[in-house]
Amino acid sequence: MSRPRVVVVDDHELVRSGVKTTISSACEVVGEAADVETAIDVICEQHPDVVLLDVHLPGGDGPAVIEGVNGRMVETKFLALSVSDAADDVIAVIRAGARGYVTKSIASDDLIAAVQRVAGGDAVFSPRLAGFVLDAFANNLPAPDDPDLDQLTNREREVLRLLARGYAYKEIARRLSISVKTVETHASAVLRKLQLSNRHELSEWAHRRNIV
Amino acid sequence: MTDTNRLRLLVPALARRSDDRVLTGTSAGLADLCGVDALVIRVAFVTLGIAGGFGIALYLAAYLYSLATDPVTGTQQDVEPDRAGERLFGVGLVSFGLMFAARAFWPLFVDSVAWPLAVLAVGFVIAVEQGQLQLKDLGLSPDSGRPSARLMAARVLIGLGLTVGGFVALLAFNFDIGEINELVLAALAIIAGIALVLGPWIGSVTGDLVQEKRRRIRSEERAELAAQLHDSVLQTLSLIQRSDDDPARMVQLARRQERELRSWLHGDGRLGHSERLREGLETAAAEVEDDHGTPIDVVVVGDATADERVRSLLLAAREAMLNAARHSKAARIDVFAEVAAGSVEIYVRDTGVGFDPDAIETDRRGVTESIMGRMKRLGGSAVIQSNPGEGTEVELEMPLSSQESTRVEEGGTR
Numbered sequence: 001m002s003r004p005r006v007v008v009v010d011d012h013e014l015v016r017s018g019v020k021t022t023i024s025s026a027c028e029v030v031g032e033a034a035d036v037e038t039a040i041d042v043i044c045e046q047h048p049d050v051v052l053l054d055v056h057l058p059g060g061d062g063p064a065v066i067e068g069v070n071g072r073m074v075e076t077k078f079l080a081l082s083v084s085d086a087a088d089d090v091i092a093v094i095r096a097g098a099r100g101y102v103t104k105s106i107a108s109d110d111l112i113a114a115v116q117r118v119a120g121g122d123a124v125f126s127p128r129l130a131g132f133v134l135d136a137f138a139n140n141l142p143a144p145d146d147p148d149l150d151q152l153t154n155r156e157r158e159v160l161r162l163l164a165r166g167y168a169y170k171e172i173a174r175r176l177s178i179s180v181k182t183v184e185t186h187a188s189a190v191l192r193k194l195q196l197s198n199r200h201e202l203s204e205w206a207h208r209r210n211i212v
Numbered sequence: 213m214t215d216t217n218r219l220r221l222l223v224p225a226l227a228r229r230s231d232d233r234v235l236t237g238t239s240a241g242l243a244d245l246c247g248v249d250a251l252v253i254r255v256a257f258v259t260l261g262i263a264g265g266f267g268i269a270l271y272l273a274a275y276l277y278s279l280a281t282d283p284v285t286g287t288q289q290d291v292e293p294d295r296a297g298e299r300l301f302g303v304g305l306v307s308f309g310l311m312f313a314a315r316a317f318w319p320l321f322v323d324s325v326a327w328p329l330a331v332l333a334v335g336f337v338i339a340v341e342q343g344q345l346q347l348k349d350l351g352l353s354p355d356s357g358r359p360s361a362r363l364m365a366a367r368v369l370i371g372l373g374l375t376v377g378g379f380v381a382l383l384a385f386n387f388d389i390g391e392i393n394e395l396v397l398a399a400l401a402i403i404a405g406i407a408l409v410l411g412p413w414i415g416s417v418t419g420d421l422v423q424e425k426r427r428r429i430r431s432e433e434r435a436e437l438a439a440q441l442h443d444s445v446l447q448t449l450s451l452i453q454r455s456d457d458d459p460a461r462m463v464q465l466a467r468r469q470e471r472e473l474r475s476w477l478h479g480d481g482r483l484g485h486s487e488r489l490r491e492g493l494e495t496a497a498a499e500v501e502d503d504h505g506t507p508i509d510v511v512v513v514g515d516a517t518a519d520e521r522v523r524s525l526l527l528a529a530r531e532a533m534l535n536a537a538r539h540s541k542a543a544r545i546d547v548f549a550e551v552a553a554g555s556v557e558i559y560v561r562d563t564g565v566g567f568d569p570d571a572i573e574t575d576r577r578g579v580t581e582s583i584m585g586r587m588k589r590l591g592g593s594a595v596i597q598s599n600p601g602e603g604t605e606v607e608l609e610m611p612l613s614s615q616e617s618t619r620v621e622e623g624g625t626r
Contacts, residue, residue, distance in 0.1 A: 107543070127509055127548065128509070128511055131512065131548070134513045134550065135514065161548070161550065164513070165546055165548040165559045165605070166548070166561050
């Protein structure tokens with residue numbers, strides 16, 4: 001796989017340099033930014049393959065960056081990288097269009113793999129994100145607009161459960177006797193359903209979940 | 213608070229000058245406030261004192277009002293040398309002037325009325341203002357070298373005495389009181405004087421106490437935050453700095469600290485309570501992680517009350533985590549729990565060395581008893597999947613009690 005061009009967006013310099021060191025063996029870091037405005041400028045200038053995006057930023061949050069560059073560069077993918085494990089933070093950035101979410105405690109190899117996967121157009125689920133999504137759909141978000149769209153298929157549920165249990169795509173494929181490509185398709189489908197599901201219900205769910 | 217603002221205006225920094233004094237330094241202090249030479253004030257006091265005696269009263273009042281100051285730091289005379297002092301002084305002079313005018317043009321306003329009234333007013337003002345000042349000072353800076361509480365109390369008492377005395381004198385001089393009524397009237401006068409003085413004072417005390425309490429709560433919160441940060445974060449940081457030769461230990465320390473800080477920040481007291489499945493599982497994982505240093509990621513979907521079955525399930529899951537941490541040599545353990553309709557499933561997975569379950573099950577009591585036996589006794593099940601070199605996964609399933617599962621189903625079908 002060719003080296004993906006990456007922009008790192010995080011308001012903590014230590015984190016940026018740490019991430020850069022971590023992924024520099026497999027990726028080309030072409031820019032970095034510490035706030036929303038700079039991030040949008042750098043991304044529009046560099047046209048990176050992947051943006052590693054912190055959920056919380058000065059001058060707006062992660063979703064603001066995605067919305068700021070939306071429509072201007074379709075080829076750029078976003079991967080959320082955060083210490084926050086609050087459900088609504090994570091869901092908000094996914095809904096804005098991020099292709100995945102990993103926590104900052106992720107192992108180096110896993111982070112590189114995640115960047116490459118996102119660069120290739122696939123979705124990246126950390127176990128925690130898989131748990132959030134399962135939780136969201138387990139509460140059976142009613143979808144008045146389009147009931148079919150918001151339901152997960154049994155296979156998708158199965159894939160999510162294995163992701164939440166810590167399985168890698170490859171292991172899931174072997175266990176379910178399907179190809180890795182199929183696993184990726186399921187993951188992307190789940191992501192799309194999450195992005196398209198009823199906004200109001202979802203935020204209500206996230207709100208409820210944080211209270212519990 | 214309007215009360216406090218009012219005080220700022222009414223109680224100027226009238227500071228006696230211990231470095232420039234004839235009697236008490238009050239004149240010099242007043243001169244500082246008014247921006248004139250001390251000699252002017254002294255002459256004014258002496259002149260007024262000779263002319264009818266209230267130069268003396270005025271001086272006494274000013275003295276009681278003033279605060280001792282430290283000539284070295286000189287902080288008092290620098291504190292807000294604003295217009296309030298001048299205003300107060302001016303108001304005092306004008307009042308006395310009006311009193312004399314009244315004496316001259318209003319025959320009823322004779323000495324026997326004027327002087328008791330003046331004494332009463334001065335006492336009243338002193339008692340009220342000093343009383344407020346005292347509490348304010350104690351709350352703000354108990355050790356700032358302001359006059360002691362005892363001195364303040366003495367001033368309040370003096371003010372009180374003057375007030376009551378003024379009342380009594382006013383009555384005694386102006387009414388032809390019979391022997392029988394005298395005591396009653398005196399008692400009434402004293403009560404009225406006390407009420408007059410203590411009414412506003414008590415009000416201000418209550419206000420000050422409320423403020424004081426608020427301040428104390430705030431500072432206690434700050435202290436708690438500081439203590440927490442010190443005990444945990446700073447200690448951990450210094451530990452990490454010293455254990456640079458042991459990365460695993462550093463990771464362990466950092467993770468434990470992160471977890472503690474999170475739980476403390478969220479204020480949910482998550483660690484140590486296991487009323488719910490989620491809390492219980494996270495607590496168990498945290499304990500194992502602390503003891504063995506292997507990071508454990510816990511993902512929980514749904515939640516359930518920790519009844520007898522769930523507690524057994526949690527103990528079994530804890531045992532599985534312990535085994536993984538002890539034997540697997542994996543870099544990370546993933547724990548996933550899902551509350552489905554009617555049952556709870558927990559998966560404990562590592563990607564470590566693995567083992568042959570058939571070969572080991574007979575001689576390892578931890579697995580057979582703590583996990584399998586425990587689950588089966590309460591109607592659950594446990595499956596251990598492992599192969600040498602491929603890691604291990606323990607699958608635990610426990611049916612929920614009927615009440616709990618009803619609740620989950622209601623939530624699920626909504």
